Amino acid sequence: MIALTQTSLDKLEVIFKDLGYRLRFEKGSFRTGACTLQDSKVIVINKFSTVDMKVQSLIQILQTLPVDETLISEKLRSFYQQIKQIKLSI
Template identity: 50%
Template sequence: MPNTQHSLDKLETLLKDLGYKVRYEKGNFKTAACVLEHSRVVVVNRFSNIETKIGSLVGILREVPAADAALGEKQRQFLQSIKQTRLTI
C-alpha cells in the first residue's frame, strides 16, 4: 500500500464503515483503538507522519473484529487483503 493521503482516506473510510469513529488529536501518545461506553473510537496522533498513521491504522484493522456484513464487496476484499499482508517499512 503506498504511503499517500488517498491510502489514508481509504483506511479511514473502512474503519468508519466498521463502526469506528476516527479522531485526530494532538498529544504525546501512540495511535490506538478503544471502546468508550459502547462507542468504538480510533484516536490518531495528529503530529505523526503519514507513514506512521497508515501503519497504525493497518495494525488496528488487523486486530479489530470485523463485521463483514456491513461492508460492500470492494471493502470486504480490501479488508481481507489488509489482514493477509504484512506491512514492511
C-alpha cells in the same frame, strides 16, 4: 503491498466508518490506538504522526479487530483483503 499514502489513509477512514468506529485526530504526545469509551468505538490518531505512520497504525489496529466484512462497502473489500494478508512491523 499497500502504499503508505493519503489515498490509503482515506480508504482506511471509510472502512473504519463502515465498521462503526469514529476516528479522532488529536494532538499530543501519545501513541495511536483504539479504545472503547462507554460502548462507543473510538480510535484516536496522533495528529502529528506522518501519513505513513497513520496508515501503518490503522492497518495494525484493523488486523486486531473482529471484522464483519459485509459491513465494508463492496468498493473497499478488495483493499481490506489486501490488508488481511500483510504483516506489518512498526
